[in-house]
Amino acid sequence: MSETESGKGEARRCDHCLLEMHPDSAVTAEFEGETKYFCCRGCLGVYELIHRESLDTFYDKRCGWTPGPPGNRTADTGAFRGAIQKAGEISSLEMSLSGIRCASCVWLVERFLTRMEGVESARVNYATHRLSVRWDEEKIPLGKILDGIVSIGYTPQPYQPTSYNEMLRKEKNDLLLRFGTAAFFSMQLMLFVTALYAGFFQGIEEQYRLTFQLVSWALATPVLFYSGYPFLRNALRALPKGALNMDVLIALGSFSAYAYSVAMIFAGGEVYFDTSAMIVTFILLGRFLEAGSRARAGDTIASLIEMQPREARLAGGEQEAVFVPLERVRPGDTVEVRAGETVPLDGTVVEGEADVNESMLTGESRPAFKNAGREVFAGTISVNGRLVVRVTGKDEETLLAKIIRTVEDAQARKAPIQTLADRTAGWFVPVVILFAACTFAFRLLTGAGNAAALMNAVSVLVVACPCALGLATPLAILLGTSSAAKAGILIKGGDVFETLSRTDRVVFDKTGTITSGMPSVTDVFVAAERDELLRFAASLEKFSEHPAGKAIVKAYGGATLPVENFRVFPGRGVAAVVDGRDGLAGNRLFMRENSVQVGSAMEERYAGLTSIGKTAVFVAIRKELAGLIALIDDVRDDAAGLAGVLRKQGIRTGMLTGDVRNVADYVAAKCGIDDVQAGLNPVEKAVAIMNMKSRGEVVMMVGDGINDAPALTEADAGVSLGHASDIALESAGAVIMRDDLALIPELIRGSRRCFSVIRQNLFWAFSYNIVALPLAVAGFLHPIVSALLMASSSLVVVGNALRLRKF
Secondary structure (H helix, E strand, O other): OEEOOOOOOOOEEOOOOOOEEOHHHOEEEEEOOEEEEEOOHHHHHHHHHHHHOOOOHHHHHOOOOOOOOOOOOOOOHHHHHHHOEEEOOEEEEEEEEEOOOOHHHHHHHHHHHHOOOOEEEEEEEOOOOEEEEEEEOOOOOHHHHHHHHHHOOOEEEEOOOOHHHHHHHHHHHHHHHHHHHHHHHHHHHHHHHHHHHHHHHHOOOHHHHHHHHHHHHHHHHHHHHHHOHHHHHHHHHHHHHOOOOHHHHHHHHHHHHHHHHHHHHHHOOOOOHHHHHHHHHHHHHHHHHHHHHHHHHOHHHHHHHHHOOOEEEEEEOOEEEEEEEHHHOOOOOEEEEOOOOEOOOOEEEEEEOEEEEOHHHHOOOOOEEEOOOOEEOOOOEEOOOOEEEEEOOOHHHOHHHHHHHHHHHHHHOOOHHHHHHHHHHHHHHHHHHHHHHHHHHHHHHOOOOHHHHHHHHHHHHHHOOOHHHHHHHHHHHHHHHHHHHHOOEEEOOHHHHHHHHOOOEEEEEHHHHHEOOOOEEEEEEEOOOHHHHHHHHHHHHOOOOOHHHHHHHHHHOOOOOOEEEEEEEOOOEEEEEEOOEEEEEEOHHHHHHOOOOOOHHHHHHHHHHHHOOEEEEEEEEOOEEEEEEEEEOOEOHHHOOHHHHHHHOOOEEEEEOOOOHHHHHHHHHHHOOOEEEOOOOHHHHHHHHHHHHHOOOOEEEEEOOOOOHHHHHHOOEEEEEOOOOHHHHHHOOEEEOOOOOOHHHHHHHHHHHHHHHHHHHHHHHHHHHHHHHHHHHOOOOOHHHHHHHHHHHHHHHHHHHHHHHOO
16 A cells, blocks of 8 residues: 545545545545545545455445544543453453444454454444453453554443433434424425315316426425435435345335426426325334334333432441442442332342342342341342441442343344344345336336326335334344343343244253252261261361252351362262361262272162152261261242143253252152253253254253353253352343242243244235235335335334233
8 A cells, every 4th residue: 555645636435434525635545556535544544454454345345324534533441441341361341332333333343353362252232332342351451452443443432321222212303303394294295286186187277286386396305305314315325335225115216206296397297296205204104103112112221220329328437328429339338228229239238127129120029038148139129128238249240230231132132033034125125126117117018108107116116115024023022022021031132032932841950940959957877976977078068069068067057177179079079188087078979989888778878868859968088988968958839830831831841960860850750840860960961951952852951050051051042040140141041030930931931922923023024015015016006005004014013013012
C-alpha cells in the first residue's frame, strides 16, 4: 500500500464507511494497484488493518450499513476492571459496542478478536450489541483487546443491562411517529381519491381531476418518503449487493405505484397514490404492533433489572446504617435489610430473622424463612423482619445478574428449526420478484393494459412478503424463554428448548436429586472402639465435599486429628495420612482396589444395610478394616410419583449413581424408575449417556450440576436443580431455580407447547403464501387488500405466539 495525494473529480463514497464526501477532501491510498478513497484517516487506518488481516470478506458481507466514520475511538481500561470475571487463568468480560451497524460487524469483531493470541472466545449479540470475550491474562492484557476493538472502528463501553430495552423503546417510538404520519396523510388522501373514483364513474371536469391528482401526489409523498423511508433505504442498500430482503418487496410495490401515478399525471391517465400510501401505512401498523409484542416479551428482563436496588444500607460499627451506592459496598461488608426492603446484594445472614420473598428468582410464591447462617440473594424482599447480611460478592456477581445474562443469551440463540425459515426466506424474495415480473409481462401480453398489469404485479410483491415466516420462530422462542424465567426455569436458548421438546428419556442422578442429598449416620460397626473409629473417619472426611463425608463429620462433632496428603477418588472414596497412620474411607470397590480384606461377618452386615437403601462406608487403617459406617439418604417426597407422571408423557426414566447396586435398586424401586446403572464415576456416567444417545434416544440428564457436570454436558439436554451454582449455569442447558422435581414434567410440557406454537406459526406462514400468492397472480387481490392481508398474517403469528406468555 502507498498513500497518494487527495483525489479529484466527481463525488464518491468512502471505501470503508460509505460516507459521501467531497472529492477534494478525500484521502486516497493504493491497495494492490487499486486506488481506494476514504473520508478521513481514521477510515483509512481501519481499512488498512482489515486488509492486512485478510478480513476483506467483511466488505462483501456488509448490507444495510449506515454511512459514517467511526465515532469516539478511545477506551478507558480502568472503566472495565470492576466487571472482569476470573476463573483460574481465564478472564471474561462483557461490554457494549458502539458502531455495530449490521450482521457483518458481528462477523468482523468476532473474527478479529479470536485471531488475537490469548483470546479464547468472542461472541457479539447483534440484538443487544453486547460483546462477551474470554482471554488469558498471562498471554494478552485487556488493554490490547480494547485497543484492537477500537482499531477496527468500534468503541467498547462498560455493559449497561438496560441498553436493549432502551433500543426497543426507541424503535417503537420511531415506528409510532412514522405510522401516525402515514395514517394522517393517508386519511386525507382517501378523501380526494374517493372523489377521483366517483369522477371516473360519473364524469369529472379535467381541471378538478388534475387538481385532485396533484393534491393526492402532495399527500402521498410524505407517506412514501418519510414514513416509508426505512423500507426505501434498506432496499437501496440491499439491491447493489444482491441481498434481497423483505424491504425490497415493500419498496418495489409502494414505489412502483407512486412512480406510475406521477407519470400518469402528465400522461393524463389514472393515478394510484392511495395504493402506494396504504401499503406503507398497513405494513407500518403491523411493524408497530410487532415491536410492542417484542417489548412486552422483553419485560421479563426489564423487571429482573428493576429488582436490583441501586444502593444498600451499609452497617458498620456503632453508627447508624446509611444508604450508599452499591459500587461502594465490598465483599465482607455488612448491610442492613429492614422489613419491606429489597436485599441489595448476595450474602449470608449474620443477625436477625425474616420471611423472604424469592418468587422472582425461583417462582415459589411462599416466602422462605431466613436466619443466621442462611444465604440471601439480591432482588429478594424481606417480608416481615430485619436482617443483617454479610455481603459475599459485588453487584455484577449476584445470582440475579447471572440470571439476567443467561436469559439475554437464551433469547439471542437460534433454534435449529429457525434455519428452515431462514433458508426459505433467502430464496423466497427473488422468487416472488420473478413471479411479479412474469405476472406483469403476462398481463401486458394478454391485453390487460399498463395500469392493470402494474397493480397485479404490485399485489404479488406485497402479498408474498415473508414477514410472518421471519417472525414465526424467534418471537415464540423469546416469549417461551421469558415465561419460563418467570416460572423459575432458566433455559439457555432456542436450541435447548427444541431438544427438550423431543426428549424421550429422562435420567436422574441419585444423591441430591432423587434423594435429599443430606444423609445421616444410622449404624456404626467397629472392629475396635466406636468413638475412635468415628474420630478417625471424621478426620479423613473433613476435607471431602461428598454428602456422606459431611454427614460423618457432623455425626462425630468433635475435634479431629491432623491430616496430611488428602486425596479424593471420585465415585470411590478418600485417602489420607491421619495422625501418622494411612487411612482409607470409601465403598466396597475402593477397599478391594486397595487390598483391604473384608471379613464374612462384615460382608453380611454390608449386604443387609444396602438392601434397605443404606449407604455403607468402609474405614481402613494401615490397610486393615477398622469398621463400617451406615448412612441413610431419604428419597424426596416429590420424587415418589415423578416416574409415573413422565411415563404418561411417553418418557422412559433412568438413574445413574456412584452408589452400590443394592442401594440404587432400593431407591429406584421406591420411585418407579425403569432403568438403573450403579457404581459409576462421573466419567462413566457421561459414557452411559453416550450409549443411550447412540441408540437414538434423546436424553435429558437431571443432576446437581457439580459431580454430574460431564453427564450434564454429554446429554442432549442437561437440567440442574436448586439455586444455580456457577458450574450448574455453565454445564446445564436449563436450570430449575426452585428445588422442585415436579417442574421437570412442567419443563417438558412447556417446551412441547412452545414448539407446537412454532410449528403452527410456520404452517400458517407457508399456507398463507401458498393461498394468497396464486390469488394475487390471478388478479383477484387489489394491492391495498394485499397489504392488509400481509399485515394481518404477521399479526396472526404474533397473536399465536403471545399464548406463550404463560409457561
